[in-house]
Amino acid sequence: MLELEILDYRDPLIGVIVIFTIVFIASFLTYSLNIYKEKQSRKEYRKLLQRFELGTLKEEDYTHLYSTYNLPFDSIILLASTFIYEGKHNKAISVYLALLEHVKEPVKKEELLELLGNAYFKSGLLQRSKDIYLKILKFSPRNKIALKHLLLIFQNLNEYNRANEVLDALEELDEDTIKERTYLNILTIIDDPILSFETKSTQLFNNFIVDNNLERVVANYLIKFNKELFWNNIEEFDAMKIIDYLWYLDFEDIDWEKVNQSDILKEIYSAKGYILDEAKQSEYFELNALIAVKHSPVKAQLDLNFEFICRKCKKTHPIFEARCPHCSDLFSLVVEPKLGKPTINLNSLV
Numbered sequence: 001m002l003e004l005e006i007l008d009y010r011d012p013l014i015g016v017i018v019i020f021t022i023v024f025i026a027s028f029l030t031y032s033l034n035i036y037k038e039k040q041s042r043k044e045y046r047k048l049l050q051r052f053e054l055g056t057l058k059e060e061d062y063t064h065l066y067s068t069y070n071l072p073f074d075s076i077i078l079l080a081s082t083f084i085y086e087g088k089h090n091k092a093i094s095v096y097l098a099l100l101e102h103v104k105e106p107v108k109k110e111e112l113l114e115l116l117g118n119a120y121f122k123s124g125l126l127q128r129s130k131d132i133y134l135k136i137l138k139f140s141p142r143n144k145i146a147l148k149h150l151l152l153i154f155q156n157l158n159e160y161n162r163a164n165e166v167l168d169a170l171e172e173l174d175e176d177t178i179k180e181r182t183y184l185n186i187l188t189i190i191d192d193p194i195l196s197f198e199t200k201s202t203q204l205f206n207n208f209i210v211d212n213n214l215e216r217v218v219a220n221y222l223i224k225f226n227k228e229l230f231w232n233n234i235e236e237f238d239a240m241k242i243i244d245y246l247w248y249l250d251f252e253d254i255d256w257e258k259v260n261q262s263d264i265l266k267e268i269y270s271a272k273g274y275i276l277d278e279a280k281q282s283e284y285f286e287l288n289a290l291i292a293v294k295h296s297p298v299k300a301q302l303d304l305n306f307e308f309i310c311r312k313c314k315k316t317h318p319i320f321e322a323r324c325p326h327c328s329d330l331f332s333l334v335v336e337p338k339l340g341k342p343t344i345n346l347n348s349l350v
């Protein structure tokens, strides 16, 4: 009986059956494991999708979407850019940093570094932004995005010599650098620690005479540091382009002899209420309305407010800056007077 059993086990047919059984069990286990994994994965994906719908994606979700779910790189970048538009720069930085660890292709790495540099720049971390852009230039010296950002960073950090070097590099890449050179020259004069205010104002004024893009920057400087030079040359300025500066001048800081020689200045200061009966009307709607109010027996709380509109991107800004804070274009903000309630001068706060 025992011999028969041994014989049975040695039967080749039994051996084949045993092997088939083992293979079947192994396949079944693998199949079940795969189904389990897929179920888990679907569950995770549903959770992720729910977070996406709720707008609460976490930083690691982005890398997950890229490395596990193979969502295209451009789509991930587009999703992450929503943080930038919402002003959540730190979140954007975390996403870019997390993605940098997973992305292998040099082109995508370069794009991510550009975005990271920009996010640091927008959050005011200029030193970090500078480091990122310098890193990009090491392997991609003709990267214009990096060069243009470095120009702004060096200007903001008062590193004018380095800014000039960047302009040289941009010029070699056929970029128009005229306005940037002019502005850099102006900044270098203003920040020169040795030149006197008088020399600085004369040099700035001479620059304005050859390039009236500098009108507001120079008028602002002269009003602050050399009112005499400003009033002596008031006819060189277009009063309506610097109306906010003129509007907020104190009565005693105004050269009334010069005002008497100019119709537009008489209109502005009649509208302001500094002088009466000098101008009865104005071709400018806002000035005309204010002059009418000043002559009316009904006293209304009416004043001029100012906002600044960029000629390039058309965005408005409450404070004047030489460079548009939205599109970074130079000398593109123009002053727009508006009738409104009396308010404080925002420009006096900066």
Ligand SMILES: [Zn+2]
Binding pocket: 310, 311, 312, 313, 314, 315, 324, 325, 326, 327, 328, 329, 332
């Ligand atoms: Zn702009």
